[in-house]
Amino acid sequence: MKNKPSPLLATLLLAVFVLVSCSKDEDTMPVDADGPDLPETPFDYVNISLPAHFTMNVPGQPLPTSVNGTDNSPAGNPVTNEGATLGRVLFYDKKLSANGTKACASCHKQDKGFSDDAVLSAGFAGGSTGRHSMTLINARFYQRGRFFWDERAATLEEQVLMPFQDPVEMGMTLEQVVSTVQQQSYYPALFEKAFGTQEINADKISKALAQFVRSIVSHSSKYDAGRAMSPTPGANFPNFTAQENLGKNLFFQTIPNGGGACFGCHTTEAFISANPGPQNNGLDAVSITDLGAGGGFANPIFIGRFKTTSLRNIALTAPYMHDGRFATLEEVVEHYNSGIQAHPTLAPALRDPNGNPVRLNFTDNEKAALVAFLHTLTDQSVLTEVKWSDPFR
Numbered sequence: 001m002k003n004k005p006s007p008l009l010a011t012l013l014l015a016v017f018v019l020v021s022c023s024k025d026e027d028t029m030p031v032d033a034d035g036p037d038l039p040e041t042p043f044d045y046v047n048i049s050l051p052a053h054f055t056m057n058v059p060g061q062p063l064p065t066s067v068n069g070t071d072n073s074p075a076g077n078p079v080t081n082e083g084a085t086l087g088r089v090l091f092y093d094k095k096l097s098a099n100g101t102k103a104c105a106s107c108h109k110q111d112k113g114f115s116d117d118a119v120l121s122a123g124f125a126g127g128s129t130g131r132h133s134m135t136l137i138n139a140r141f142y143q144r145g146r147f148f149w150d151e152r153a154a155t156l157e158e159q160v161l162m163p164f165q166d167p168v169e170m171g172m173t174l175e176q177v178v179s180t181v182q183q184q185s186y187y188p189a190l191f192e193k194a195f196g197t198q199e200i201n202a203d204k205i206s207k208a209l210a211q212f213v214r215s216i217v218s219h220s221s222k223y224d225a226g227r228a229m230s231p232t233p234g235a236n237f238p239n240f241t242a243q244e245n246l247g248k249n250l251f252f253q254t255i256p257n258g259g260g261a262c263f264g265c266h267t268t269e270a271f272i273s274a275n276p277g278p279q280n281n282g283l284d285a286v287s288i289t290d291l292g293a294g295g296g297f298a299n300p301i302f303i304g305r306f307k308t309t310s311l312r313n314i315a316l317t318a319p320y321m322h323d324g325r326f327a328t329l330e331e332v333v334e335h336y337n338s339g340i341q342a343h344p345t346l347a348p349a350l351r352d353p354n355g356n357p358v359r360l361n362f363t364d365n366e367k368a369a370l371v372a373f374l375h376t377l378t379d380q381s382v383l384t385e386v387k388w389s390d391p392f393r
Contacts, residue, residue, distance in 0.1 A: 035186040036089045036391035042193075043387035045084035045215040053227045054219060054269045063267050064274055065233060072145035072214075077157060079211045082193040084387075087212025089190060090205060092390045095180055096164060097124045098171030104163060104209070105390060107133040111383050113316035114216060119324035123168040130168075131290075132324035135317045137382060138310040140214035141270040144277060149306045149322040151278055152296045160209035161202060174202050181205060216388055218312040218379040219269075223248075226376070227269070240376065247373025250366055260336060260360055260370065264349050266311045271377065273308035279347045280304045282340035282357055283321060290323065294345075304345050313382055315375045329371045337362045 050067075057066045064070075073079065090096065091104045107121040107129070108114040116133035123129060131149050139147070145155055153159035163169045164177045172180075181187050181200050188198040195204050226237025234252050236245045253259020265281075267274040278293045287294065287304040294303030306322045320326040326335065340350050340357035352358050362370070382388070 034392065035184070036092075037393070038085065038089070038391055042081040042085045045079055045081050045211070045387065048215075048217050048219070050217075050219055051224055051228055051269075053224075053233075058232050061232070063263060065267075065269055067141045067268050067270050070141045070143040070268060070270070070272075070274060072140055072142060072156065074155065074157070077207045077210060079214050080194065082190075083195070083208050083211040084215045086187075086190040086194040087208035087210070087215075088387070089186070089391055090181070090209050091212050092392055093184075094392075095184065096170065096172065096177055099124050102170050104160075107163075107169070108136050110388055110390075111316075113137055113313035113382065115317035117318065119319050121169075123166070124171045125168075127168040129166075131322045132319060134307070134309055134322075135313065136213050136216055137218050137312045138216075138270040138272050140217065141268065141272050141310070142307075143274050146307070149278075150291075150293045150296050151307050152293075156210040156213060157206045160213065161206050177205065178202055212388075216382070217270075218310075218382050220381050221312070221379040222376040223373075224379075233263075233269075241372070243369045243372045244376055246366065247369035247371065248376075250362070250370050251373055255358055255360065260362070261349060262336075262370075265308050265347075270310055271312050272310035275308065278302065278305035278307050280306075280343050280345045281336075282343055282346050282350055283325070283335070285341040285343055287343070292322070301345055304343050311374065312377050313379055315378050316383070329374055330367070333362075333367050333370050336360065337367060 053065070055066050055068055057064055057068075077083075094100050094103045094106070096103065102124045107116050109116060114136040119132060120128040120130070121133045134149060139156065144151070147153040147156055147159035148162075153162060161174060161177075164172045165174055178201060187200060191200055191204060192198045194208055222239065223237075226239045227233060229239065230237050234249065237248070240248065250259045251262045253261070255261045265273055265275065265279060273279070280292070284304065291303050293305045293307075294300060296302075314320075315329065318327060318329070320329070320332050326332045337360045340346070340359075342357050346357065350358050
């Protein structure tokens with residue numbers, strides 16, 4: 001007959017069993033226990049209350065002021081509340097990088113106007129991106145619909161998958177991204193609501209992310225308040241200071257009339273290019289290290305050309321240009337005032353009648369006024385809108 005274990009031994013054995021059991025439970029705990037905090041009723045991403053001036057062209061204006069016809073949303077992927085909700089979770093989910101440290105939002109920060117305050121963004125392993133992170137605000141109104149500084153992505157749907165697969169940025173393969181999403185328990189229900197099926201694939205991930213990005217629209221700045229009270233963007237706004245009105249006039253006026261013709265490239269009330277293609281704004285006389293769009297297109301006329309981004313919330317998106325070379329708006333204004341270089345592909349709008357780079361010759365007061373106007377494009381709601389914020393906090 002076997003001896004019974006002593007009470008002390010029995011207690012020790014029980015304690016070991018409990019510890020082992022707890023350890024096993026922890027090991028099998030779902031990896032997505034820290035899932036997103038989402039409202040039962042999704043936020044409204046569809047009904048954007050655009051001010052009237054966004055949708056009406058000013059009579060007699062040589063360039064379009066309305067955003068009509070500029071929305072690059074494809075017919076097969078309109079923004080939906082459920083799709084953008086899913087896109088929001090994907091946008092902030094750090095599990096979708098090689099070591100779980102980076103998300104799309106790591107380089108496109110809400111409080112920085114969905115840009116990055118670093119000259120070059122840090123990738124998952126500490127490496128640096130090749131270019132400065134571009135703002136995502138009003139991306140849907142870039143009429144041409146191509147993305148990245150060199151416009152190598154033909155659509156937003158194509159662009160949103162590329163950072164995942166970049167060896168510096170997030171270090172994943174597309175198959176790994178899909179597999180990781182499939183492993184999280186909170187995604188099937190979100191895909192079901194967004195697309196009517198729990199099937200998870202790259203196409204649906206792409207569409208959801210694109211919907212979220214297109215939902216980020218800025219239209220509630222000091223400029224918009226003044227524009228609503230004025231018949232044209234060129235009229236003096238009653239809510240502006242004299243300095244801000246001066247800066248606005250310089251922004252909209254043509255160069256022969258003493259202005260900077262800034263509206264020629266930052267067109268429409270979205271302040272984003274309606275021109276057919278990237279432009280060379282004279283940053284360098286010769287392109288050596290970065291060929292811009294010329295690096296992806298065989299035609300040499302694209303060398304040194306880069307995409308024109310929206311000026312909405314420009315005061316929040318420093319540093320500036322594709323390489324982040326300008327730390328302040330004052331430096332940007334001075335570039336256009338006196339620093340434009342005679343690059344072979346320099347935009348015609350930045351050449352004088354003799355073909356030389358324009359020199360605006362603004363006074364210090366005029367340069368300060370232009371900077372003051374650019375600050376009126378800041379929309380604080382973009383920084384605080386919960387529907388665009390991190391759901392994992």
